[in-house]
Structures are given as structure tokens and as C-alpha cells.
Amino acid sequence: MSEAASCAALSALGCAGRRMRKAWLRARRAQDEEEKAKALRLERCVEMMHTLYHPVVFIRFSAFRAKGAFIAHEELLAAGALHHCHTHTELEAFTQQHPTVFFSHQWLGFTAPDPAGLHFATVCSACEFLLQRDAIGAEELFLWVDYSSIPQACKFTQTLSISSLAAYASALRYFVIIAPETTHHGTQKPCNYGSYSRRGWCRLEQWARLASEGTRDLFKWTGEELELAFDEEHERQAMVDSLMVCEGDFTVRGDIHKLVDTVLGLWAMCVARQDCDETVADVKAQIDRLHERVFPSEFFDDLPERMVAMLEENPETKNRLKNPNQQRPTTLAREKTIDLQEHQHRAAGNGNGSNAPGVRELQATPSNLRSALAQGEAVVGEAVAAQQIELQAQEVQVLEDESDEVAGHNVILPRVHEHGLEVEVKAKHKEPRLVTAV
Numbered sequence: 001m002s003e004a005a006s007c008a009a010l011s012a013l014g015c016a017g018r019r020m021r022k023a024w025l026r027a028r029r030a031q032d033e034e035e036k037a038k039a040l041r042l043e044r045c046v047e048m049m050h051t052l053y054h055p056v057v058f059i060r061f062s063a064f065r066a067k068g069a070f071i072a073h074e075e076l077l078a079a080g081a082l083h084h085c086h087t088h089t090e091l092e093a094f095t096q097q098h099p100t101v102f103f104s105h106q107w108l109g110f111t112a113p114d115p116a117g118l119h120f121a122t123v124c125s126a127c128e129f130l131l132q133r134d135a136i137g138a139e140e141l142f143l144w145v146d147y148s149s150i151p152q153a154c155k156f157t158q159t160l161s162i163s164s165l166a167a168y169a170s171a172l173r174y175f176v177i178i179a180p181e182t183t184h185h186g187t188q189k190p191c192n193y194g195s196y197s198r199r200g201w202c203r204l205e206q207w208a209r210l211a212s213e214g215t216r217d218l219f220k221w222t223g224e225e226l227e228l229a230f231d232e233e234h235e236r237q238a239m240v241d242s243l244m245v246c247e248g249d250f251t252v253r254g255d256i257h258k259l260v261d262t263v264l265g266l267w268a269m270c271v272a273r274q275d276c277d278e279t280v281a282d283v284k285a286q287i288d289r290l291h292e293r294v295f296p297s298e299f300f301d302d303l304p305e306r307m308v309a310m311l312e313e314n315p316e317t318k319n320r321l322k323n324p325n326q327q328r329p330t331t332l333a334r335e336k337t338i339d340l341q342e343h344q345h346r347a348a349g350n351g352n353g354s355n356a357p358g359v360r361e362l363q364a365t366p367s368n369l370r371s372a373l374a375q376g377e378a379v380v381g382e383a384v385a386a387q388q389i390e391l392q393a394q395e396v397q398v399l400e401d402e403s404d405e406v407a408g409h410n411v412i413l414p415r416v417h418e419h420g421l422e423v424e425v426k427a428k429h430k431e432p433r434l435v436t437a438v
Contacts, residue, residue: 038303042310045264046317049170054161055084056091056168057149058100058142061127065138070114070147082149083142091171099134100142101127102169104205105178106196109185113147116185122178122221129226130174144168166262169205170212170269177206177220177229193222197238200248204259207242207283211269214279240286244293260299267295268307272321 057073063081076082085091094100103123109115127141151157169175179196183189196202209218220229230239241247245263246256267287274284287294295304311318 038306039310041261042264042268042303042307043317045261045307046268046321048163048262048265049167049269049321050088051164052086052088052091052167053164054151054157055086056144056164056171057161058083058085058094058144059148060139061131061141061143062138064143064145064148065124065127069117069120070112070145072152073148073150074153076148088167088171094142095171095173098142099130099136099140099174100144100172101130101174101176102144102172102205102209103146103176103178104169104196104202105146106191106199106202108182108191112185116182118180118182119178122180123176126176126178126219126221126226144172163258163262165201165205166208166266169208173217175205175209175213175218176226177202177218177222179220179222181222193220193238197241198249200245200250200255200259203242203245203248204262206239207245207263207266210239210242210283211266211273211280214277214283216277216279239283240290243283243287244290246296246299247293256299260303263295264300264303264307267304268311269321271308271311272318276322 059076059082067076073082085094103126105113105119107113108119114120123143123145127138127143130136131138131141150161177193177196179191179193181190181192184191189195215228215230218229219226221227230236245259250256270280270284270287274281291304311321
């Protein structure tokens with residue numbers, strides 16, 4: 001081979017090698033981006049369990065009963081008959097103060113949930129049973145019923161509410177399945193507990209309840225009285241069936257794709273809470289046994305396994321799912337927390353702390369804190385506690401949960417830990433700077 005030919009061959013090999021390296025780098029970047037996207041998706045799935053994309057809407061039992069039938073959301077809203085919980089924090093507080101019921105049922109018509117009024121009468125009977133059993137007044141009991149609690153006219157807000165179904169079903173005190181023997185008004189096919197249990201959306205609601213509370217206060221009305229659901233051994237299969245959401249009946253089969261993230265969030269809750277409740281542990285064991293049917297690969301890929309790994313690597317996230325009332329970090333504003341002991345150590349290592357990167361000292365007075373607040377700074381220190389009440393009085397919003405609206409507002413986020421009180425002051429869309437209150 002001539003020298004020219006050798007040089008040409010070497011040049012061609014070099015070009016091919018560079019092309020291969022570029023292709024490998026592109027593939028590696030794509031893989032890294034996919035990994036990041038999956039990790040972010042799993043984090044969002046966990047957050048969905050404590051996020052309300054639409055307010056929870058209740059109606060008092062006394063007002064519901066007085067209407068004589070299922071009434072559409074918009075009509076009740078115009079009449080001022082509805083109560084809204086806009087954030088998960090507000091919902092938690094409301095459910096601690098008031099008995100609440102989530103009613104799950106199959107619609108008996110194509111455009112109306114209950115054309116003959118059978119389910120309405122059954123809901124009233126179920127409520128009367130709970131009132132008598134637990135000595136509750138009709139004015140005290142609040143109901144969540146889909147036709148009244150979910151917007152019907154606006155499909156966008158309806159979709160937002162439906163995407164929060166798992167959060168609704170898992171948070172309310174009672175969960176009641178309404179499935180008496182009857183027929184569908186349009187198809188004339190039987191509607192009963194069996195047909196209810198085959199509905200994909202109904203299965204999702206049941207799983208949400210099982211993942212959070214197990215079978216506690218989970219009832220069904222299929223005949224003449226209210227009874228505990230999944231209480232008998234022969235009903236075990238019904239509980240198992242409720243976990244296989246993707247095998248359920250859907251009017252629109254494509255709706256399964258909309259449920260994947262919610263199911264992953266419920267799976268995370270099962271994994272986290274299996275040591276807290278025997279029923280949840282049983283649910284987790286059944287899912288492990290039927291893994292491929294619960295998580296068909298065409299919809300879930302390897303995301304369920306990744307979720308388990310993520311929870312093992314992040315015990316804080318796992319504990320948050322174990323204790324849903326535990327304060328959670330904000331997702332509506334950028335966050336940067338700092339350990340007080342570590343921060344004080346850094347300050348001590350730099351004289352008075354004024355030369356520490358991103359750190360300056362100030363007296364924790366309302367004026368100084370307001371100044372830091374306006375600049376989107378983070379404030380850490382025990383002395384801040386003394387000023388919180390005064391700051392609140394001056395219309396500075398103090399938050400304990402990420403669900404409160406902070407759009408465009410400055411906020412103070414207090415946390416108590418082993419080193420004392422930690423307070424974070426920030427503004428939305430600003431990276432907080434660190435300030436030590438001494």
C-alpha cells in the first residue's frame with residue numbers, strides 16, 4: 001500500500017472513530033437525560049399523594065339530603081352549598097375537625113349518575129347508619145360525591161379534579177362503596193358490586209384507600225345495610241382485583257396512561273407504609289405476587305423498581321409517606337435549607353462570620369427580617385422566633401406546608417430541629433442567600 005493510501009486509510013479510520021465517539025457521547029447524554037427525567041417523574045409521583053390540583057369539594061349531608069337527588073356541581077356552587085379545601089394542609093385540618101365521607105360508585109347512566117335515584121337513596125341510608133353508629137349530627141357530616149364535588153361543565157377543571165382523586169380518597173375519614181343490585185339505565189346490563197369492582201376508576205379509588213388507611217372505615221352497601229368491605233375471607237379476591245387497575249374496564253382505554261403516575265404514587269405509599277398497617281403490608285405482598293399484572297410493562301417499564309430504589313435511597317421521602325401530616329418542603333418556591341450547627345461552625349471559622357461566603361450577620365429585628373425578606377434571603381437562627389408573631393401581624397405569611405399559595409409572595413418557612421428553630425425567608429423565583437440572625 002502506498003504512503004498516500006495509508007494516510008487516506010488512517011484519516012478515514014480517524015474520522016470513523018470520531019463519529020463513533022460523538023455517537024457514543026450523544027447516546028450517553030440521552031441516557032443521562034432519560035435517567036434524570038425518570039427520577040424527576042418519580043419525585044412528582046410521590047408529591048401527587050399530597051397535592052391538590054383542584055380543591056376538595058364537600059357538601060353537608062343535611063344539604064345533600066334536602067336536594068332529593070344528585071345535583072350537579074355547578075348548581076350547588078351557585079347556591080352556595082359547597083365547602084372547599086384548597087390545599088392539602090387545609091384538608092388535613094378540616095378532616096380532623098369534621099367527619100367526612102368519600103363515596104365511590106358506578107354511574108347508572110351515560111350522562112347522569114343516578115337517573116332513578118337509587119344511589120341517592122343508598123347514600124342517604126349509608127350516612128344515616130354512620131350518624132347513628134358514631135353519634136354524628138347531620139350538620140356535622142360532610143360528603144364527597146363525584147357529580148356534586150367534581151366540575152361537570154368545564155372539562156379542564158374536571159380533569160384537574162380527577163387527577164386528585166387518589167389524594168381525596170386517601171385523606172377522608174370514611175370510604176363507602178355504593179353498589180346495590182340494579183341495572184344500567186342505558187345498556188340495561190346489571191350493575192352491582194361485581195360490575196363496580198371491574199371499573200378501572202373504581203379500582204383506583206379503592207387502591208388509594210387501601211394504600212393509605214388499609215381497610216379501616218372502608219365500607220360497602222350492596223344489599224340492605226352498610227357493612228365492612230373486604231372483611232370476609234371470600235372477599236379477599238375482590239381486594240386483590242382492585243389492585244389490578246390496568247385490567248379494569250375503561251370506557252376510554254387510553255385513560256390508563258393518565259393513571260400511571262397516580263398508581264406509582266400509591267405504590268410508593270404501600271412500600272413506605274407496609275410496616276405501619278397489616279392490611280397495607282398485605283396489599284404490598286399481593287402486589288409483589290402479581291407484579292406483572294399490576295404494572296404491565298407497556299405502561300410502567302421499570303418505574304416500579306426504580307420507585308422502590310428511590311425510597312430506599314431517600315429515607316426522608318419514605319418517612320414523609322409514612323406520616324402524611326408531617327411538614328413537607330415547599331415545591332412552589334425555590335428552596336435552600338442550611339443546618340444551623342454547620343452554619344454556626346462556618347461563621348465561627350471566619351471570625352465574626354462576615355467573611356463567610358454568602359453569609360452576613362444581622363440583628364433579628366422586624367425591620368432587618370423584612371429587608372431580608374424583600375431580597376429573597378434565607379434567615380437561620382433561634383432569635384427569629386421572637387419576631388414571628390410581630391411579622392405575622394404585619395401581613396408576612398407564615399407557612400407550614402408547601403400546599404399554600406405563594407405565587408408572587410415572600411414567605412417565611414419555620415422548621416424546628418435538634419439544633420433549635422430554623423427559619424427560611426425567600427421570594428419565589430429567587431435563589432435565597434444565607435443570613436444568620438444572632
